Amino acid sequence: MILGHEKCSFLHLPTPIDYMKNVSEDLGINLYLKRDDLTCLGVGGNKLRKLEYLLKDAKNKGATMLLTVGGAQTNHGRLTAAVATKHGMKAAIVAVDPYPGEISANLLLDGIMGCPVYLVKSDGSRPDSEVEAEAVKKVTEEWEAKGEKVYFIPTGGSNEIGMLGYYDCALELAGQIREMGLEDTRVVSTVGSFGTYMGLAVGQRLENLPFRLTGIGISPKDGGLKNYAAEYYQRIKAFYGLKEEMGPDDFDVTSDYDRGAYNNPVKEVREAIYYMGRREAIILDPCYTGKTFAGICEMVKEGKIRKGENVVMLHTGGLPGIYTKHHRVEFEKELEGYIHII
Numbered sequence: 001m002i003l004g005h006e007k008c009s010f011l012h013l014p015t016p017i018d019y020m021k022n023v024s025e026d027l028g029i030n031l032y033l034k035r036d037d038l039t040c041l042g043v044g045g046n047k048l049r050k051l052e053y054l055l056k057d058a059k060n061k062g063a064t065m066l067l068t069v070g071g072a073q074t075n076h077g078r079l080t081a082a083v084a085t086k087h088g089m090k091a092a093i094v095a096v097d098p099y100p101g102e103i104s105a106n107l108l109l110d111g112i113m114g115c116p117v118y119l120v121k122s123d124g125s126r127p128d129s130e131v132e133a134e135a136v137k138k139v140t141e142e143w144e145a146k147g148e149k150v151y152f153i154p155t156g157g158s159n160e161i162g163m164l165g166y167y168d169c170a171l172e173l174a175g176q177i178r179e180m181g182l183e184d185t186r187v188v189s190t191v192g193s194f195g196t197y198m199g200l201a202v203g204q205r206l207e208n209l210p211f212r213l214t215g216i217g218i219s220p221k222d223g224g225l226k227n228y229a230a231e232y233y234q235r236i237k238a239f240y241g242l243k244e245e246m247g248p249d250d251f252d253v254t255s256d257y258d259r260g261a262y263n264n265p266v267k268e269v270r271e272a273i274y275y276m277g278r279r280e281a282i283i284l285d286p287c288y289t290g291k292t293f294a295g296i297c298e299m300v301k302e303g304k305i306r307k308g309e310n311v312v313m314l315h316t317g318g319l320p321g322i323y324t325k326h327h328r329v330e331f332e333k334e335l336e337g338y339i340h341i342i
């Protein structure tokens with residue numbers, strides 16, 4: 001139980017921490033991966049830890065259906081579908097996105113698990129958030145008219161309750177770091193909708209855990225990442241009645257490696273993916289983990305991560321992302337030479 005909240009425990013925890021021997025030797029650091037990509041449902045990923053808490057809350061409220069939002073290729077939507085399926089509930093995803101022209105990657109997995117995806121095209125005249133809210137209302141009404149009780153989960157499951165999954169993970173990491181005898185460790189987390197990073201940051205702070213935390217942003221945010229983190233913390237503080245103050249400078253989050261946009265194809269990110277794949281046989285994704293690892297490599301080059309430092313990168317999953325059309329075509333062009341017809 002964390003901050004007075006219970007969860008539905010459906011994961012096999014702790015997830016392992018693996019040493020990346022070859023990359024560590026190359027970079028002159030000790031790089032470990034915390035394998036949250038190996039969580040058990042729907043191909044795995046970080047959203048499952050949040051969903052352990054969100055599912056419990058949904059069940060407490062008598063819900064029969066989980067409804068969430070994101071891009072058409074949302075990993076979080078896929079994992080929401082997985083959790084609903086496994087626990088006898090319905091799920092649906094609403095995305096303000098055009099039809100990508102094919103049913104691939106996460107969309108394909110959503111369909112396999114029987115989860116409808118509602119795509120809404122924005123005409124650009126209104127903010128996407130408005131278009132999304134309207135679509136959510138419409139889909140909710142449709143399902144409630146059929147007798148379902150809908151529980152809404154915001155983007156990435158990143159609210160006051162979802163972040164508890166990573167508060168848990170901060171405690172889990174601290175235990176593993178102690179057991180492994182890793183001193184002065186830096187944990188690196190990808191920052192998207194912020195729930196993962198915030199759970200780790202708040203857990204680290206409130207429980208006084210023995211690691212430092214760096215967040216690498218994968219998309220720009222108006223007002224900056226530190227301010228966003230501080231606002232999110234205010235919501236958490238009010239929700240749980242916490243005393244601890246945390247302001248923008250308490251959050252080590254950087255937008256230096258976001259490559260300018262969300263989920264964009266970037267050559268340097270693909271190169272980081274090839275590098276990890278060819279040295280460690282670990283597959284990263286082009287939207288989140290590949291960008292983060294490319295950022296770590298740059299931080300080492302810039303001296304922001306010291307030689308010899310212990311670094312634990314959270315592998316948050318996201319594998320289906322490599323099969324998204326706009327990424328796949330780039331991979332295919334670059335990897336053509338690996339196919340030999342003899």
Ligand SMILES: *Cc1c(COP(=O)(O)O)cnc(C)c1O
Nearest residue numbers: 075192193194195196288316318
């Ligand atoms: C959602 C997601 C993230 C980012 O987590 P947030 O809690 O949204 O910041 C990182 N990696 C993958 C693969 C994700 O799907």
